[in-house]
Amino acid sequence: MTFFARGRRLAPLIGFAAGLSLGLFGCVDDDAHGGPQDLGPAVTNADLFSVEHLPSFYIYLDDEAYAALEEEPKEWVSGDFVYEDKRFENVGVRLKGNHSFRPLGEKASFKVKFNKFIKGERFLGMEALTFNSMVVDSSMLREWISYRVFRTLGVPAPRTGFSQIYVNEELYGLYLTVEPYDDEFLERHFDDPSGNLYESDKSADLDTSVDSWDQDEGEDESRQDLMEFAALALMPGTAVFYGAQAMVNMDEFLSFLAAETVVGHFDGHIGGHNFFIYHEPTEGQWTYHPWSLDQSLVRHNTPYDHAGYLGWKCLHENECLVDYVKHFQDDLDLVDRIEFQTEVNQVIELTDEAMRNDPKKPYSADAVVDGRERSLDFIKVRSEELRPQLDCLVNGDE
Numbered sequence: 001m002t003f004f005a006r007g008r009r010l011a012p013l014i015g016f017a018a019g020l021s022l023g024l025f026g027c028v029d030d031d032a033h034g035g036p037q038d039l040g041p042a043v044t045n046a047d048l049f050s051v052e053h054l055p056s057f058y059i060y061l062d063d064e065a066y067a068a069l070e071e072e073p074k075e076w077v078s079g080d081f082v083y084e085d086k087r088f089e090n091v092g093v094r095l096k097g098n099h100s101f102r103p104l105g106e107k108a109s110f111k112v113k114f115n116k117f118i119k120g121e122r123f124l125g126m127e128a129l130t131f132n133s134m135v136v137d138s139s140m141l142r143e144w145i146s147y148r149v150f151r152t153l154g155v156p157a158p159r160t161g162f163s164q165i166y167v168n169e170e171l172y173g174l175y176l177t178v179e180p181y182d183d184e185f186l187e188r189h190f191d192d193p194s195g196n197l198y199e200s201d202k203s204a205d206l207d208t209s210v211d212s213w214d215q216d217e218g219e220d221e222s223r224q225d226l227m228e229f230a231a232l233a234l235m236p237g238t239a240v241f242y243g244a245q246a247m248v249n250m251d252e253f254l255s256f257l258a259a260e261t262v263v264g265h266f267d268g269h270i271g272g273h274n275f276f277i278y279h280e281p282t283e284g285q286w287t288y289h290p291w292s293l294d295q296s297l298v299r300h301n302t303p304y305d306h307a308g309y310l311g312w313k314c315l316h317e318n319e320c321l322v323d324y325v326k327h328f329q330d331d332l333d334l335v336d337r338i339e340f341q342t343e344v345n346q347v348i349e350l351t352d353e354a355m356r357n358d359p360k361k362p363y364s365a366d367a368v369v370d371g372r373e374r375s376l377d378f379i380k381v382r383s384e385e386l387r388p389q390l391d392c393l394v395n396g397d398e
Contacts, residue, residue: 041084045124048177049159051346054354055177056164057131058082059093059110066168069095069104076116081123088123092116098201099267100136100294107133107173107360110165111180130178131165137294138363139371140355143176144347145340145379146263146293152338153255153331156189156278157290162351173358174351181216181276181289192282194218196225199291203273206230206309216276225279229286233310238317240310248310249285254327256288257311261303261328262335262382263296269308270301297378302389303328325390332383332390340380348372 039052047053058081061069065077073095081088092113095101102108113128114121123129134140143160150157158179165172179185186193196218198204204212210223210230229247233240240247260270269275274292279285288310303325306312314320356365363371 042124045126046159048124048126048129048163049161049179051161051343051350054162054164054350055083056166058166058169059112060168061093065093066104069093073101073103073108076113078117081112081114083123088114088121090117091121096130097133098292100133102133102135104167107135107358107362109133109135109175125184126179127184128180128182130180131163132176132178132294133172133360134174134176134294135362137371138367139297139375140174140176140351140361140368141344141347141372141375142263142295142297143178143293145344145375146259146265146296147178147290148338148343149263149335149379150256150259150290152334153259155252155256155259155290156185156287158185162347162354164354171357171359173360174354181291183217186217186278190278190280192280195279195281196220196223197276197278198226199276200269200273205272206233218279225281229279233313238319241314241317241320247284247286249280249283249287250323251327252287253310254314254324255331256290257306257314257324258303258328258331260290260311261301261305262332262379262386263293264299264301264378264382265290265293265296266299266301266305267292267295269311270306272308275308297375300385303386304389329387329390332387335383340376344372344376 042048042053042055048055060080060082061077062079065079068075068077076092076094078090079093081091092111094111095104096109096111100109110131111128112131114123115127121127132143134143137143144162147157147160151159158181160179161177163175163177165175181197181199183193186195186197197216198213199216201214202212204214206229210226213223213226215221215223229240232245232247239245241250256269260268267274268290269288276289276291278287278289280287304315306315314324355361355368361368
């Protein structure tokens with residue numbers, strides 16, 4: 001069995017040649033697929049994350065706010081947000097992204113926080129929304145497909161949908177609408193949503209300083225819970241995973257590791273950054289959550305590539321490794337049940353015209369059509385590709 005040391009590859013990845021002939025995705029026949037999917041204005045937040053609605057959102061920035069975002073793009077400014085006939089004034093607006101960052105005037109990604117300046121403000125029950133520009137994803141599908149996989153495997157992960165964004169009446173194009181990790185997300189997924197939520201944005205992990213994490217939610221800012229988690233994780237043995245001291249929700253954590261592998265998320269916890277962790281205080285358990293999936297569905301990671309600390313530790317502890325492999329095999333059964341072709345056809349039916357009219361996308365419509373096919377090629381054969389890599393382990397041995 002080939003293993004990889006944390007942060008350093010010791011041997012080439014296991015590779016498998018896989019190909020699948022798919023139909024063209026550039027033209028959509030409404031009659032063949034039941035007609036157009038957009039059912040009009042969204043009336044609940046669930047509508048924002050469906051393939052039946054393509055809302056248009058308008059962001060308005062005055063000259064001062066626009067100039068401020070040009071100078072400090074990740075600092076909050078006040079703007080207005082309009083949907084249909086509803087105008088939300090004095091909402092928080094800022095840009096986002098690292099590798100995918102683009103400034104105003106180009107196809108920027110946005111965070112909008114409705115309660116940033118007005119306490120209690122909500123839009124369809126949401127305190128915030130994220131709008132990803134998909135500028136490093138020529139398929140405009142990677143994040144949508146990948147978050148779908150995480151959710152299917154039972155990992156608490158954001159809902160996603162599509163929208164068109166206008167800034168000061170200028171069309172910026174087709175965007176992925178992403179549910180942020182915030183109070184509402186925690187309330188939907190956890191019995192006790194009062195705990196601390198931490199983000200690894202720049203390689204923060206359990207074997208780095210606790211100060212390297214961003215704390216996004218939670219009243220207790222001492223980071224005592226994070227220090228205790230890291231201390232137990234760094235101890236030899238499996239106490240962090242099993243027994244009276246265990247701090248990890250193992251079912252969700254093992255599925256998190258499996259999902260990262262399935263979608264080839266090399267820019268996430270596999271690589272030691274771009275993920276969230278949440279401490280559920282009543283149960284005293286930690287869960288892991290994905291982020292920044294726009295470079296997924298490209299690299300053929302093996303199940304044994306995890307360089308994020310806790311994943312790496314699991315691979316090097318026999319009990320955890322065996323559980324991971326068995327869990328992964330079950331998770332692939334769930335992946336096999338997803339009708340990727342049908343669901344992606346629905347997305348294309350909803351978004352194709354908006355994609356073609358997107359004036360700021362950094363690639364042609366033909367490139368998007370080709371990208372769609374590549375993304376589907378990747379995910380539709382992924383289970384078949386990974387199963388032999390799991391079957392070679394018996395009781396943790398090759």
